[in-house]
Amino acid sequence: MPLTDDIKMISIDDHLIEPPGLWVDRLPAKYHDRCPHVEEITEDRVEPFYAKEVHLKKGMQVWRYEDTLEPNVGLTATAGLDVKDRNFSPVRFDQMRRGTYDPVARLADMDEDGVWAQAPFPSLPGFSGSKFLRGKDKDLALLCVRAYNDFVLDEWCAAAPDRYISLIILPMWDQDLSAQEVRRCAAKGARSIAFPDNPAGLGLPSYQTTAWDGVFAAAAEAQMPLSMHFGGSKIIPFVSPEAPQAAVTALFGITLFNSMAELVMSPVFKKHPTLKVAYSEGGIGWVPYALMRMDQVWEDYREYPIENNVDPDRRPSDVVREHIYSCFIDDPVGIGLRHDIGVDKLLWESDYPHSDSLWPNSRANAQKVFADVPTEEVRKIVETNARDLFRFH
Template sequence: MDTHASTFPLIISVDDHTVEPAGVWQDRLPARYRDTAPRIVRAPLKEMTFLGGRFRPVMGEPGDEGPLGDWWVYEDLRRPLTRLDTAVGVDRDEVRLEVITYEQMRPGSYDVPARLADMDLNHVQSALCFPTFPRFCGQTFTEARDRELALLCVRAYNDWTVEEWCGPDARGRLIPLALIPLWDPELAAAEVRRNAARGVRAVAFSEIPPHLGLPSVHTDAWDPFLAACDETGTVVAMHIGSSSRMPSTSADAPPAVGSVITFANCCFSMVDWLLSGKFERFPNLRVMYAEGQIGWIPYILERADVVWEENRGWGGVADKVTRPPSELFAEHVHGCFFDDAFGLRNLGSIGLGNVLYETDYPHSDSTWPKSREVGEAQMGHLPADVVERIVRGNAIELLGLTPDGLWPGPA
């Protein structure tokens, strides 16, 4: 581990990503599913667009012209690996929306020893990683026709996460994040408990479930799942884009528009949760917003408190939200950032205990390999004990890590 001369704390990143190795599902599912389970095929790209927040790739046939890439094939889905999945090590001006193969990506994207080496280069001790092919909360399997196979795929991903990605070779430095079968809250609750029994303390969920055709958090539909999280101390982790709909303004808006306003879904989602009554019904429930940044939070809390105080009589929340939303936020919600100098200047209006740090490896927004330098530049005005809390202390408490910042392993 490179500790350098810097006194900046070793980072615990609560939002990195893994590009799943090709054998995750082929190696774990019954043989009868070998031809239908997710698998990698190398094929040319016919065409691809990314406008209005919508990603549309078209896979070519063998012999077609076009750049070759590795594609995940599952039921009718053809999903290529792209440079945006793993951009670290590539000059930012050279990052394009293009298909790639495993050989064209940095090995730390999918290989545990290589990932640990890249974490060393970046002053990172430990990392919680969101998936790529399943998408940020397992939407890929939620959309599948064969629900029996989809459930097996969710469980296989979780087994791979615990046993291999976060297994002995990771030495406690990779922190598991489980998926759930979103289409069935009872099955989701069972999967939360299955993984909590082996030490998993975080589960991915959608920022705005109705965008996936699922019930909102204002219904009772999710109560079995939320009860399981409440009872096991499992954090509900929501990544931007986990509603399969990135914010945009029009069908022809370039990707840069959506990139500026990625926080918007987190903003809408947080208001949903604060005014849902769930935090009062499930007092141990904690949620976190990955890659949502934090600078927008103070105004939303101010506005939510005003609405709760002045308009709750007709606003439909008087019977279920009995405390100011800002109080509920302080106890239950955590914002995550990698580059938000404005938010750090307004830390007192957010709450020291509600802020977590991330590096977003290996995405194009990642601060790798300069996350320490970025953190030092943004947090240089803060006392050392405050920086310690933001960079590692809050994550240790929230995710049940050891005092040294490591995942303790299967229970």
């Protein structure tokens, strides 16, 4: 049995649903009507929700931040639901499993799933905290970012420090403030930074610029990897307007190939040789092809004078194997190709409580996926690689 009982599975991608009082409990009363807070819908009406419309009905609960409304969409909290009952409809907190928004209750769900530790990404702020980037009042937005991080560090992870890996968010509209927040949270024990997979997708400076040097230097100094979840930059794979959401979701891993290619052909890792990146929810089966293709292109372009951000001395595949970790939920193709990627750079995730999660059967499914993998390789992939990367010992 490759996945032996003594191996403690560590997931590096899960999600917490922020409890209703997260911001109002931490911000002064004068901000309570504008900071994120939960409101009850008292009459039927229609509100815009991204590119679609959501029909809000009396009795629903929604988040309000400044002048926007946003519900907790059903697919963000599907743990325990049959597939036929999963949809995009808004859900109330009393319709969710308590473990989605309560760190103590979450532990029981983790035990049932056979998962020892989790690294939860935010929900309402977006996977990289981009909601506050779009906030109109940047002073309020900064307070919201800090309040979220304090909640993660002082309440969520403090509920079980040996079972939660802390991911913080940044005030990305100001790189100096972002570097300060990295240092502030590092002093409180933060383990990683939820960072956009390609900040240019959010209208922010790209990896090719010097804008992020202070942030990356602070992260490297604190040994905090950048945790990048697909969708964190709001980059959506192109499909026709008539295509179903399933087509978009199936393609989302491509956005991490996008991120990887731009990162390794930028000055980032040359300037910050100890900086690490962990990709979430993109799968790993595509990585060997990406390494091959980037190396092929590098051979042709590395000496072009105009390609001044391409390192002519290091193959992209070598850069990836030194700096970038990739993770998966259920990827037998990728596991078969694990040595083409590097076993030391593979991580596992449970994605609780999202629709891709296999809860409460994550460990049982992993037994099947790892059936032909040596136990010591399994241990690295599901436990010790994460412990080393996140300093989680």
